[in-house]
Amino acid sequence: MNDVTSPVLAVVVVGAVMMAGTYTVAVLNTLVGVAVSGDRVRWGRAVAGPVRTAALMLVQQRQSTEKNDAPGWLIAPALLAALAAVSLALVPLGPDLVAADPETGFVVFSSAIAFVMIAVYLHGWSPNSAFPMHGAYRYSAQALSLQIPFLVAMLATVLPAESMSIVDIVQAQESLWNVIRQPLGLPIYLMAAASVSFWGPLNLPDAADLAEGTSAEDSGVARLLWQVARASMLFALAAMGAAGFLGGWWGPWLPGFVWVILKTLALLLILVFAGHTLARVRIEKMVVVAWAVLIPLALVNIFVSGVFLL
Amino acid sequence: MDTPRAANVLLVAGDIPESLSEALAHTHDAMSHPRVTVWWSSVPVPQTMAERFPGLVQVDGDVVEAVIAVHRDLLAGRRSSEPPILPDVDPVPWRGEGPYHQGGSGMTGGTPYGRPMAELMEDRDGLRLDYIPLKVGPFFPRFPVGLVLNVKMAGDVVLEAEAEPSPFTTAVSDVLAMDAEDALFARSLYEPVAVAELEMARARSHLRWLADALLSHELHALGLRALRLSVEVKAGDGVAVRRLARALSWTQVLRWSTAGVGRMRGDDLAGMGLGPVARAAGLEEDQRTDDPVYRELGFTPVVQKGGDAAARWRQRIAETVQSLDIAARAEGRETSPMQHAESPRGRIEPDSVPFSRLLPFVPDLIRGLEWGDAVTSLVSLDLDLQAIPQPRVIAEAAG
Numbered sequence: 106m107n108d109v110t111s112p113v114l115a116v117v118v119v120g121a122v123m124m125a126g127t128y129t130v131a132v133l134n135t136l137v138g139v140a141v142s143g144d145r146v147r148w149g150r151a152v153a154g155p156v157r158t159a160a161l162m163l164v165q166q167r168q169s170t171e172k173n174d175a176p177g178w179l180i181a182p183a184l185l186a187a188l189a190a191v192s193l194a195l196v197p198l199g200p201d202l203v204a205a206d207p208e209t210g211f212v213v214f215s216s217a218i219a220f221v222m223i224a225v226y227l228h229g230w231s232p233n234s235a236f237p238m239h240g241a242y243r244y245s246a247q248a249l250s251l252q253i254p255f256l257v258a259m260l261a262t263v264l265p266a267e268s269m270s271i272v273d274i275v276q277a278q279e280s281l282w283n284v285i286r287q288p289l290g291l292p293i294y295l296m297a298a299a300s301v302s303f304w305g306p307l308n309l310p311d312a313a314d315l316a317e318g319t320s321a322e323d324s325g326v327a328r329l330l331w332q333v334a335r336a337s338m339l340f341a342l343a344a345m346g347a348a349g350f351l352g353g354w355w356g357p358w359l360p361g362f363v364w365v366i367l368k369t370l371a372l373l374l375i376l377v378f379a380g381h382t383l384a385r386v387r388i389e390k391m392v393v394v395a396w397a398v399l400i401p402l403a404l405v406n407i408f409v410s411g412v413f414l415l
Numbered sequence: 416m417d418t419p420r421a422a423n424v425l426l427v428a429g430d431i432p433e434s435l436s437e438a439l440a441h442t443h444d445a446m447s448h449p450r451v452t453v454w455w456s457s458v459p460v461p462q463t464m465a466e467r468f469p470g471l472v473q474v475d476g477d478v479v480e481a482v483i484a485v486h487r488d489l490l491a492g493r494r495s496s497e498p499p500i501l502p503d504v505d506p507v508p509w510r511g512e513g514p515y516h517q518g519g520s521g522m523t524g525g526t527p528y529g530r531p532m533a534e535l536m537e538d539r540d541g542l543r544l545d546y547i548p549l550k551v552g553p554f555f556p557r558f559p560v561g562l563v564l565n566v567k568m569a570g571d572v573v574l575e576a577e578a579e580p581s582p583f584t585t586a587v588s589d590v591l592a593m594d595a596e597d598a599l600f601a602r603s604l605y606e607p608v609a610v611a612e613l614e615m616a617r618a619r620s621h622l623r624w625l626a627d628a629l630l631s632h633e634l635h636a637l638g639l640r641a642l643r644l645s646v647e648v649k650a651g652d653g654v655a656v657r658r659l660a661r662a663l664s665w666t667q668v669l670r671w672s673t674a675g676v677g678r679m680r681g682d683d684l685a686g687m688g689l690g691p692v693a694r695a696a697g698l699e700e701d702q703r704t705d706d707p708v709y710r711e712l713g714f715t716p717v718v719q720k721g722g723d724a725a726a727r728w729r730q731r732i733a734e735t736v737q738s739l740d741i742a743a744r745a746e747g748r749e750t751s752p753m754q755h756a757e758s759p760r761g762r763i764e765p766d767s768v769p770f771s772r773l774l775p776f777v778p779d780l781i782r783g784l785e786w787g788d789a790v791t792s793l794v795s796l797d798l799d800l801q802a803i804p805q806p807r808v809i810a811e812a813a814g
Contacts, residue, residue, distance in 0.1 A: 141636035141662075143643070161423075164490055166448040168420055235549050235568075239786065242570050305633065306668060313631050314790035316556055317417045324420040324447040382662070384632040384669040387676070388571070389785055 115204040119194045123186075126193070126340030127333050129370070131155035133377050141381040162329035170322050174231040178327065181228035185334035188224065191217040192341040197272045198362040199354050210271040211263050214345065215256050221301055221338070222248040225310050228331065229319035240318025243388055244310035247300055250395035251307075255297030257403035258290045261410045262349045271345075275353030282352040286413075289406040291350040293399055295375060298342040302335055305380025309388055343372040417556045419445040424486050425452045426478070433463070434582040435561065438553050440467060440500040449489045449496035453482055470497045538569045539783040546574050553582060557631045557790050561800035564777070566789075573789050576778045581770070581800040596620055600758040604765060607749035610708055611650060614742040619645045620759035621691075621735040622656070624797045628728070631794045632669060637662060651743030653736040660732045673725040677780055677792025681722060687772050688755075688762025692796055695730035696722030702757035708748050712741055724795035731797070760797055770798055 135151045169175075195210050197203035207213055222245060229241025263269055265286060266277035274283075284291045300307040311318040323331055347353060347368035354361030416422045419442050431439055443452060452468045454460060457475045465471065474481040488494040536546045552563035563579040596616040602608055622645035629638035637659070644655060663669050681696035693700050694716055701716040703709040717733045719726040755762055761769030773796055781789035 138636040142639040144639070161490075164449075165421075165423065168445070168447045235547065239568070239571055246571075308633060309787070312787065313417055313633055314557055314787050317421075321418045322420055323418075328421060381634070381636045383666055384634055384663075384672050385787070386668060387672045387785070387787060387791075389788075390671065 115194065119190050119204050123190055123193055123337045123340070126344070126369075127336040128155055130336040130340050130373060130377070131158075133370075133373055134380070137374070137377045137381050141378075159329055162325055165325040165328075167325040167327055168322075170232045170234055173233045173322075177227045178231035181224050181231060182327065182330035182334045184227065185221065185224040186330070186337055188217045188220050189334060189338040189341040192345055193337070195271045196341070196344040196348050196365070197275055197353060198365050200272065200276065200361075202362060203272055206270055206272045209269050211259065211269040211274070214259070214271070218252060218256065218301055222252070224334075225303065225319060229310060232322035234322050236315045236317070236321040237319045240310040240312070240315050240321070243312075243315075243318070244303065246392055247303075247307070247309050247388060250392045251297045251300040251399070254293050254395060254399035254403040255301060257400065257407060258293040258297070259345075259349055261287050261290055261403070261407040264407070264410045264414055271348055275348050275355070278352040279355055282350065282355070284350045284352075287350075287406050287410050289402050291346065293403050293406070294346055294350060295372065295379075296399070298339070298346060299376055299379065302339040302342055304335075304339055304376060306383035306386050307391070308380075308385065309391075312385055314385075339376060340369070340373065343376060344369045346372045419443075420447055422446050423450050423489060424482055425450065426455060426482060427452065428455045428478075430456065430458070431464070432582050435553055436463065436467065442554050443468070443497070444499045444501055449494075451485055451489050451494060451497055453478075453485055455481075467500050468497070470495070536567060536569070536574055538572060538574055544569045552579075557794060559798045559800050562793075562798060566781075568786065571785050571787070573781050573784050573786060576781050576789075578774055578777050581774075583801050597758075600756055600763060603750050603752065603756045604754060604763065605752050607752060610712070610745035610748045610750055611742040613750060614738040614745065615648075615650060617759045618648060618656075618735045618738040618742070621731045621738075622648065624731060624759075625659075625735075628794045629663075631790060632672065634663075634669075648739065650739055653739045656732065656735050656739065669728070670725050673728055673791055673795065674721075674723060676724040676784075676788045677795055678721070678723040679776065679780065683776075684722075689769055689773055690757065690759065690761030691730045691734060692727060692761070692773065694734075695719045695726040700762075702753075702755050702762050705753060705755075706751055708745075708750055709741075712744060712748070714741065724791050727795040727797075760799060770800060773798060 132151055132155060135154050136146060139146050139151065192214055194204040195206070195214055197206065205213075225244045225248070226241045229237040229239075229244070231237075262274050262283050265283070266274040268274065268277075278286075296307075299305055303310050309318075311320045315321065317323075320328065320331055344365070347365055351368040351372070352364075353368070354364050356364035356367075359367075419425070423446065425443055425446060427439070443450070451470060451472060453472045453474055454464070454468075455474050455478045460471060460473055472481070472485050485494065489496070534546060535543045538544050538546075546567045546569045549566050549568055550563065551566060552558050553561045555562070558564070561582045563582075564576050565579065566576045567574040596619065599608060599613065599616050603613060622641055626638045626642035626645060629635075629641055640662075641659060644659060648655060679692065679696050681693070681698050684693045684696055685698055686700070687693065688700065688702070690701075695718075697718050697720050699716050699718055703714055704716065717730070717737055719730045719733070750756075755764050757763075758769065761772070763769065777793065777796075777798075780792055784792065
């Protein structure tokens with residue numbers, strides 16, 4: 106990937122994969138929702154639904170609020186989508202099939218995740234309105250508590266690979282996947298992934314009790330962009346989970362990239378199913394659990410992994 | 416949709432009291448273009464309403480079809496978008512700049528532009544922090560229609576709350592707005608009503624509450640399932656309700672997020688006729704125990720321990736199963752009118768409904784709670800402000 110066209114190609118490919126991922130999340134969410142509600146699954150409606158919703162939002166004119174922070178409001182969804190794109194670009198589809206493989210892949214991913222808080226806070230701050238602001242407050246408490254176990258769980262995957270490159274992390278799982286080597290890792294990662302993309306039970310910043318929180322004042326294209334950015338973040342985290350814990354491209358019979366897709370879909374399914382079956386958690390209890398249970402467990406996970414490598 | 420910003424059609428179901436028309440106009444103006452208002456009612460559009468909403472579409476029949484048709488017209492450009500109702504001005508005019516360019520006399524404390532500023536107040540930990548005064552309601556999606564709370568929030572914590580009186584002061588004239596089940600319970604004060612019919616109405620009411628409560632806990636698909644069950648449920652079909660209850664309880668997360676929230680002590684509730692709320696706190700209070708027909712059917716009230724939101728959830732689910740069971744066994748039996756009856760929300764009398772006895776508990780109940788817990792507590796109370804302040808009037812109207 107040394108010629109001039111490859112960066113452009115990488116951007117186009119990552120963008121296309123992200124769009125496909127967002128669409129997959131939307132369809133999967135509809136299907137699982139219909140199944141949980143006990144209704145009959147109508148495939149046509151589930152597949153066309155996201156397009157219809159997006160079209161409706163595009164037709165809708167954007168409403169503004171008084172004395173808002175217009176640039177901030179505009180940047181927030183773009184920032185969140187960009188962070189999802191950065192994370193996604195690091196996920197390899199095969200040993201030589203990756204948009205970006207810096208030696209510091211894990212660090213790049215960590216910093217992208219850390220910035221999610223900025224995007225959500227900005228999104229809540231900008232409309233100059235009470236419910237979005239409260240959503241933003243909430244997310245600061247939530248993100249501070251859950252990003253630490255998230256990254257510590259992910260950090261443990263660096264140890265067996267003895268490298269911070271995501272490709273090396275997947276390479277190191279040829280004989281044994283990290284989900285078995287570090288059994289605590291994936292559950293912590295998934296819980297925290299739901300929090301980073303504020304999904305389902307951990308959707309506290311955009312929660313129903315705040316009339317959609319940071320999104321309460323969003324309409325039209327702005328609303329669409331925020332929803333797309335959030336779904337693509339969920340997709341990127343599922344893909345990264347598949348690489349970090351489920352052995353990425355490793356698997357028998359099928360080509361490597363198919364395995365990556367299947368594993369990503371499996372993790373997405375877990376996250377989406379959790380979103381439809383688990384109630385919103387109380388932020389107070391969640392913060393306690395994050396600090397008193399998840400962080401110690403993530404540390405135990407990392408120490409145990411270290412001991413096995415000695 | 417939890418916010419008018421995302422909506423294009425405002426559906427007004429039934430009559431709106433004059434005191435809510437201003438708030439309705441605000442909700443209307445918060446919607447995005449293109450937008451339209453649909454009024455679902457059988458009585459002619461009142462003059463005031465017609466003036467405020469010039470593009471109003473009235474529907475008296477299949478409301479779903481009508482809303483879809485209106486929405487389609489709107490998107491296709493066959494119907495023009497409604498202009499704002501209220502003028503886009505500040506509630507209080509700007510009072511000019513101060514001598515040090517500090518933003519005028521209205522800026523230091525007080526209410527610049529008519530908006531109250533953050534001020535200091537002690538929070539639950541004894542710290543003096545900024546609070547934001549906030550008026551929530553009367554169309555806040557998680558609250559019953561008409562409930563207005565004036566809260567002082569420090570971050571996500573409710574420092575103080577005050578409930579405004581119900582805007583539904585007189586019985587509504589519109590039959591669509593009148594809940595058929597409320598009318599049934601009101602009628603049972605004066606005349607014998609089939610036990611089976613009454614218990615089915617109770618089960619349906621609880622299931623509708625469940626559907627709404629599930630939405631506030633982000634469980635939309637399960638909420639839909641509860642709502643469908645509230646329409647389709649048959650007498651004796653406790654199994655379907657239990658199956659739904661299992662779908663809610665197997666992960667323990669719902670219990671985890673409601674346990675210990677909004678606890679009410681049985682001693683404070685004794686004798687107030689607060690129905691499921693009182694029984695969830697362990698009180699065996701139920702007007703049905705006075706009725707010989709119910710005694711004949713072997714009725715004993717189910718109760719829970721705890722008196723928290725989790726207990727109220729369990730209580731309503733248990734009562735739903737019990738009601739379905741009684742409805743199946745009641746055959747042709749009828750109640751004996753006693754001037755008091757047990758509605759799904761508690762004791763009703765000719766001039767008294769449980770809501771007005773429950774509302775005074777609200778400020779103390781949510782003081783010091785996180786906003787999410789405050790909403791969980793309120794939702795678990797099943798307040799219904801529209802529930803007819805005067806069952807007598809409703810019973811007469813319903814014949």
